[in-house]
Amino acid sequence: MKKLLSGAAACALSVAFVSEAAATEWNASVWGKRRAFTEHVEKIAELVSEKTDGEFTINVSYGGLSKNRENLDGISIGAFEMAQFCAGYHADKNRAITVLELPFLGVSNLEEEVAVSKAVYDHPAVAKEMAQWNAKMLMTSPMPQYNLVGTGDPRTTLEDFDGMRVRATGGLGKAFEAVGAVPTSVTATEAYNAMESGVVDTVAFAQHAHLSFGTINKADWWTANLNPGTVNCPVVVNIDAYEMLSDEEREALDSSVDEALDHYLANYAELLERWDTVLEEKGVEKVEFTPEVIAEFKAKAADPAREAWIKDMEAQGIPGQELYDLVIETLEKEQASN
Structure with a gap:
């Protein structure tokens, strides 16, 4: 009987070990x-x-795995399996x-932002560049x-911007x-301190970031309709880790x-x-620019930036014109469908 029990116990331990070993655990760095x-x-x-009954888990770490400017580097060496980063933090690493x-x-809402991002992420030039960092766009x-x-x-006015110290990345x-x-x-994460210490006069963020990083608490005013652009922040996965997933795990991901989007x-x-309520509660004045000021800003910033970007990308072997055209065509299609 003892031998039988020992055998049963050993079998149970063996099954438990195999089950534990089969579980997949990823770390995501944000x-x-x-x-x-x-x-x-x-x-x-x-x-x-x-979807996997707990057999595939992703642990989300807020700064415990890497600095935000180093997430792509961490992905490249397999320090973690998933990460979020912003293109403007290291434009030379993710040029496309x-x-x-x-x-x-001309992107006017988040649904359009999703559409143009998906189109660009699916472009072969982007996949090729990301592969240099062992990263796959998710x-x-x-x-x-x-x-x-x-x-x-x-x-x-635009004249008021002359000499203004602004926290703004990339384009x-x-x-x-x-x-x-x-x-x-x-x-x-450094923006609030930069604003508090006077290193910058202004900070460019989306609404959630002004809340999360506290810059709204230092603000006297907010530009409600300047809308000069945004930053692009992908979530990527390590290619080796992705390819090691079982078919069921990969399908679950x-x-x-x-659905996550x-x-x-x-x-x-x-x-x-809730944003207008937040502004009112914090006593932040809402600044509305005239159409003429916005048109002037666009004329000075948009055309030169686009032409310079395309020229720079083409010189580096990246299809800049093709990528730009893809964005505009996708945007026009998305807006027409709405």
């Missing part, structure tokens, strides 16, 4: 704290676990997707058009530079992307509905 910007990462982790950060592209982190919060007197930084501002690319969009819509 930053800051849980907020609208990370809701799709949280949702996809939840969906993957549900910076087309999505060009100023005044999904975007759609954000509204950025706007400024600032201290002191409101800036209502947005170049757009503000085109009208005389002085951009700095401090990270999102891939099939959850659209739908959750993100619904959550962000609720935040946007």
Whole structure:
């Protein structure tokens, strides 16, 4: 009997060990704290676990695995399996997707941002460039058009932007530079301190970031309709880790992307509905630019930035014109369907 029990116990332990060994656990590196910007990462982790009965789990880490500017490097060496990053943090590492950060592209809502991002992410030039970092595009982190919060007197004309110290990365930084501002690319987590210490006068963020990183608490005013552009922040996975997934696990991950993005969009819509109330509660003045000022800004920033970007990309062997045309064609198609 003892021998039989020992054998049964050994068998149970063996089954338990195999079961444990078969489970897949990923780590996802993001930053800051849980907020609208990370809701799709949280949702996809939840969906993957549900679809695999807990056999495939994704642990979301807020800054515990890597600095936000180093997430792509971490993916490249397999330090973690999933990560979120923003193209403007290291434009030289992800040149092709910076087309999505060009100023005044004409994207008017988050659904359109999702559509143009998907189209660009699916382009072979993007897949090839990301593969150099052992990264595969999974999904975007759609954000509204950025706007400024600032201290002191409101800036209502382009002349007011001359000498303005602004936290703005990538194409947005170049757009503000085109009208005389002085951009700095401090990270999102550094923006509040930069504003508090006077390193910058203004900060360009989407609404959720102004809330999450506290810049709205230092603001005297907010530009409600400048809408110069946004940043593009993909979620990527390590190619080796992705290919090591079982067919069932890979299907669970891939099939959850659209649902995770739908959750993100619904959550962000609720935040946007509350935004005016937030401004009122914090005593932040809403600045509305005239159509003439916006047109002047666009003329000075959009055309030169686009032409310079295309020329620069083509010189580096990246199909800049093709990528830009893809964005515009996708946007026109999306807007026509709505």
